[in-house]
Amino acid sequence: MPNVGDPGALVELAVVAERAGWDGFFLWDHVNAMPRMLDPWVVLGAVAARTERTLLGTLVTPVPRRRPWKLAKEVVTLDHLSGGRAVLGVGLGAPAEAEYGAFGESVDQREHGARLDEALPLLDAFMRGERVDHDGEFYSVHAQLDPPAVQRPRPPIWVAATIRRARTMARARRMEGVFPSAGPRVPTPEELAEMVAELDRPDGFDVVGVLTDAAGPGELEAAGVTWALDFPEGETETRDQRRMRIEEGPPKSA
Numbered sequence: 323m324p325n326v327g328d329p330g331a332l333v334e335l336a337v338v339a340e341r342a343g344w345d346g347f348f349l350w351d352h353v354n355a356m357p358r359m360l361d362p363w364v365v366l367g368a369v370a371a372r373t374e375r376t377l378l379g380t381l382v383t384p385v386p387r388r389r390p391w392k393l394a395k396e397v398v399t400l401d402h403l404s405g406g407r408a409v410l411g412v413g414l415g416a417p418a419e420a421e422y423g424a425f426g427e428s429v430d431q432r433e434h435g436a437r438l439d440e441a442l443p444l445l446d447a448f449m450r451g452e453r454v455d456h457d458g459e460f461y462s463v464h465a466q467l468d469p470p471a472v473q474r475p476r477p478p479i480w481v482a483a484t485i486r487r488a489r490t491m492a493r494a495r496r497m498e499g500v501f502p503s504a505g506p507r508v509p510t511p512e513e514l515a516e517m518v519a520e521l522d523r524p525d526g527f528d529v530v531g532v533l534t535d536a537a538g539p540g541e542l543e544a545a546g547v548t549w550a551l552d553f554p555e556g557e558t559e560t561r562d563q564r565r566m567r568i569e570e571g572p573p574k575s576a
Contacts, residue, residue, distance in 0.1 A: 323554065325349045325362040331561065332360070335568060336369040339376065342571040346377040346549070348411065351384065354420045363396045370404035377407050381501060381530070381551070382482045384415025385445070386437035387422060391467060394448035398471045401449075406472035410445070411501055413482030414438060436460070439493060442479070449476035480530060485509055485517045495521060499528030499548075508532040511545040518546030533573065540575040 323332060336347040347369060349362040366378050378400060383393065393410075401408035415421045418429040428434075440458045447454045451470025456463045471477050480499035483490035494500035502509050502517055509517070514531055523529070531537065531547035542550045552572070554564055 323347070323349055324356065325352060325360045325365065326356055326358045327360070329360050329365050329368070332365050333368045333372060335565060336376070336378075337372050338565060339568050340373045342569050344376060344568070344572050346379070346409070347373070348379050348381040348409075348551070351380040351382060351411075352415075352421060353387075354424055355417060363400065366400055367403055370400060370407070373404075373407075375407075377409050378404055379409030379477075379480075380411050381480070382411035382413035382415075384421060384434075385412045385441045386434040387415055387427060388441075390441040390444040390461065391448055391463065391465065394445050394467060397445075397477055398449055398467070398469065401471040401473055401477050402469070408471070408473070408477040409480065410477055411480045411482065412438065412442070412445075412497075413501075435489070442481075442493070442497065445479065446476065478528070480528060485513055491517070491521065495523070495527075498526065499530060501530040508534060508537075511537050511541040514542070514545040514547055538575070539573050543575055 323335065339347050349365060351362045352359055362380050369378055385393065397408050397410050414431060414434040418431065423429045437460050440460050444454055444456060444461060444463060448467045449471045451466070451468060453466035454463045478498035480501050481494035481497050482501045482503065483494040485491070485502050485504055491500070500521070502514065504513060514529065518529055528548045529546055530549040530551060531542040531545065532551045532553065533539070533542070539550050
């Protein structure tokens with residue numbers, strides 16, 4: 323769900339989603355891309371208090387505009403609130419001008435990628451509760467955060483990556499999952515199957531696909547996808563229509 327609008331309504335939709343059998347509830351993490359944007363972590367904390375089963379997280383948090391230690395503290399806190407149900411989706415963040423440039427920060431995507439690469443090991447260690455002694459290009463850290471996450475060794479990290487771009491796919495392979503894109507569009511099942519074959523993923527590695535008219539649950543599963551995301555159907559979909567679709571529960575494979 324976009325992190326926009328009435329925060330109470332988002333919390334209620336998450337409760338409805340859990341009752342209807344959905345496995346996860348995820349929010350965008352933007353600050354300035356649309357009107358009425360909310361902080362996703364505050365909303366997810368409220369969702370954690372009202373749900374018991376669904377996984378909760380962001381898809382995706384732009385790590386280069388965050389301090390890794392503060393982000394780690396937020397994810398760990400959500401993990402404790404939810405009894406070990408937090409997931410962290412990470413990426414670079416777009417549109418860069420609205421999310422970075424408007425606040426006087428660099429819009430250079432190469433720099434953002436380098437920041438993300440340096441931040442991921444720090445997030446990994448902080449969420450495990452390990453001491454971090456690191457002096458790098460962007461971060462200088464000498465600290466240990468307590469408490470560690472409930473999940474062991476820590477909450478999973480899913481990395482947004484572009485198919486056929488070796489550097490972004492290698493970044494995802496070092497974590498626990500990938501949320502692939504094909505530039506401005508979602509990948510086809512055929513592209514996803516090709517990507518999964520090239521990844522040679524380890525056991526437990528998640529691949530996040532998006533449900534479309536051409537990619538139902540069966541097609542995504544056959545391509546090697548482990549999570550199929552459903553989104554609001556554009557700006558024309560009303561809140562009541564969205565709630566009704568959520569109440570119907572997740573679509574099933576044929």
